[in-house]
Amino acid sequence: MVNDQPLVLSASVEHWPIAGTFTISRGAKTEAAVVVVELVQESVQGSFRGRGECVPYARYGETVEAVVATLDAAKSSLKRGLDRTALQRAMPPGAARNALDCAFWDLEAKRAGRPVHALAGLPAPAPRITAYTLSLDTPDKMAEAAARSAARKLLKVKLGGDGDVARIAAVRAAAPQSDLIVDANEGWTAANLEANLAACAAARVSLVEQPLPAGRDDMLATIARPLPVCADESVHDRASLGALAGKYDAVNIKLDKTGGLTEALAMVAEAERLGLQIMAGCMVATSLAMAPAMLVAQRARFVDLDGPLLLARDRANGLQYRDSQIFPPTPALWG
Template structure:
């Protein structure tokens, strides 16, 4: 690899409205953008980090700066996997390397990833936790959505009322819920019973990270997806017998390179595969869109929560997401 020039900056993204999940209310999101130049071409990557592990923007920037010399010496994606730990910092650099390689090779990132063709993907659209009637109105406002994901707070009766209200408002959609670690083994069974009544198709992360063993022997009629319980490829094998679906997020695992490896390993183990996102712009959704080509469930609605997205941007139409190469993944030749 030729020597590279690295630029890294932090940006604050304003949300269009407050977004509530179990234990958190978000009004903005801070991301970083890493850009790599080889003198002629450039590649970019955006990361939001992982809020529940302390992987915030200052930490991500510091992590990248710690490894600046090695990165600028001309690193490739394979070497990056051992140089930097998983997390948002590596995600930003890894995705920048993917786009840089695309520009250098003249082949788009999706071809480099071995994807034979791209297709629009049905994506979930997420409802933050609120009063049941408010969430039902939000579900109706997602008029073109084919799939809706509901954020819960761990308040059993209220959460089930929320789900019932949404199902009544939108009897036609695929419906999933994200518990964000809000429940315990004691409250899991009544939660699942109520979700079955509302024809919920997926339950994401009901128990706290570290309590995965509590799911052993629990025969759920609804597939349970691991989110906070699975960060990297190292975590995937121990999900068997506890979860049925793996939610891969590039900010957790440290980039598209490991995300693709996680999807392949999950398939080998008979697990379903989901791609999710921390809130971000289209620049963050674009590499996840490539991973989504290999997934059963796609949750890539992050830019819809922002006051302003980047241009060019991903396109949402009829409940699907489409990402053109102009957004990310083709790279660019620098001009004087």
């Protein structure tokens, strides 16, 4: 745009303590390391700033250092006019593109004086019921955690170890009224898959996420699944949807996997066309990472955007959580 200055990108690493310890089948952590992108543009209308947040994930070969390096390398492309549309081709799906894509959306909204949902041609987002995650632990410890959260409408139960049949039974007994999602994080095997699925069905679990390792999940197409099974690690963007046929009933769409809101919204439409249920998921991060995902959540059967609830504190102007509901962001946060 004439008289506009080139976009200036900065990327910073932030460490947010987790309240206690967050444990899944692959291990435990006590903090969330996130990368925050800020895009600033000076124009004749004034100075505008857009932000995005991502979580580099070792499971996908990402590191904080590599993500920051990727973003730093994009500075020269921005000077040559890289925009959000071109970004989809210039950078592969993943955490780095997610942060930059979401920063572009935020900047566009600030410049236009219109919310992101309007720019995307979507209705205004409404509050949604979000899951609250229970970390993997012993059956007794998980039952105690479930009892403390039994008033919540939707609980996500981390499994993926020996003794999962006892764990899910203990959680169900402690939270008899809550809707339950189970996430095995690739932790089950061909030997225990059917027994664990049967235990989940007996416990009235509504959905099981990623029971088998990605790339070793063909067995899901050969058994009678007693409840819906959702792909997480087995699905990233639209290009990966085709491989799910016959194995999965739902997809967990996370912006750190899709590479941002742009691809996530396109992936929602394609997944719906294929007859797959939608789950809106997240990594453990602050409200800045959850805010764009609220637009995906509007089309989701299951919403799991509880990242800030797992932290010891959230950033300023964070999302509002009330009981089991999560509310859309204000422009002071994003969008």
